[in-house]
Amino acid sequence: MKKPQHCVVFDLDGTLTRKRPKGAPLFNIVDDVMPEVAKKAMYAMREKYEEIEKTRGLTANDSINWFLEGLVVMSGVGFTVKEAEHAILNSSSADAREGVKKCFQHLKSLSIPIAVVSFGVAPFIRAFLKRNDLTSLVDRIYGVEFITDHNDRIVDHHGHTIVHPENKDFWSRQFADEWGIAHDKILAVGDSTGDRRLGHHKHLRIGVAHDEQEKAHLQPHMGHVVITYDFTPVHNWLLTHINQQEE
Numbered sequence: 001m002k003k004p005q006h007c008v009v010f011d012l013d014g015t016l017t018r019k020r021p022k023g024a025p026l027f028n029i030v031d032d033v034m035p036e037v038a039k040k041a042m043y044a045m046r047e048k049y050e051e052i053e054k055t056r057g058l059t060a061n062d063s064i065n066w067f068l069e070g071l072v073v074m075s076g077v078g079f080t081v082k083e084a085e086h087a088i089l090n091s092s093s094a095d096a097r098e099g100v101k102k103c104f105q106h107l108k109s110l111s112i113p114i115a116v117v118s119f120g121v122a123p124f125i126r127a128f129l130k131r132n133d134l135t136s137l138v139d140r141i142y143g144v145e146f147i148t149d150h151n152d153r154i155v156d157h158h159g160h161t162i163v164h165p166e167n168k169d170f171w172s173r174q175f176a177d178e179w180g181i182a183h184d185k186i187l188a189v190g191d192s193t194g195d196r197r198l199g200h201h202k203h204l205r206i207g208v209a210h211d212e213q214e215k216a217h218l219q220p221h222m223g224h225v226v227i228t229y230d231f232t233p234v235h236n237w238l239l240t241h242i243n244q245q246e247e
Helices: 025-032 036-055 061-078 081-089 099-107 121-129 164-177 212-221 232-246
Strands: 007-010 114-121 140-144 147-148 155-159 186-190 206-207 226-227
Touching: 007 164, 025 036, 025 081, 025 114, 025 121, 036 061, 061 155, 081 121, 081 140, 081 147, 099 114, 114 121, 114 164, 121 140, 140 164, 164 186, 186 232, 206 212, 206 232, 212 226, 226 232
Parallel strands: 007 114, 007 186, 114 140, 186 206, 206 226
Antiparallel strands: 147 155
16 A cells, blocks of 8 residues: 555644534533533633633643643542543534545545544544544544543543644654654644644644634644635645645
8 A cells, every 4th residue: 555645633623523612512512411510610611711821821731730620620529531522412503514535535545544533532532433434534633531420420631642732743743753743744624723833833833713803813833725615615625735745
């Protein structure tokens, strides 16, 4: 089999999923099935860190603390991975954007490796992929892995698996290295300033926006930004760059 010359790394929430007015679809889905006290705590926490992001931007420590505070809430109420997975698998809010599967299938037909690099939780990502019949099309998932007890309750996490906005470039390069692909052949797809380090080069990163205001916000961090509901413009951009680099 011919060695691949490119790989593509995708963010998940807001990129592969449909945009929501507030929050991230997968986390909102999970929060909504928690006990009321935990649900309120998670939403308050999100508002706190989103305000920090607006005022001065999130540091790596901010992102890690956000996750750890959420972990305390989940473990405090005995929340299980299976409860989260069930919620995602059965929620239409976890549907992929129109055209995502077609894009992934096309990339796979070209033998291009695909990874999801997300400031999120690996079991939640796997549930999203399963719901949307994308599991076999994704070669690697980078997201935090939980430690559970014998009853599947979340009790801790594997620290070395944390992905946050400041280390998405590290995980992107690691994925490319795994396949023996040069870093300047990594194409990246994101939807927020949290994806400013996704991939390796800015000009090989595309941002997905829902309006002109968000597009302007993303442009300093992306080589190209599209306003779109479906995934067709992303699909076309990826193919254009793959073809250009192969000429």
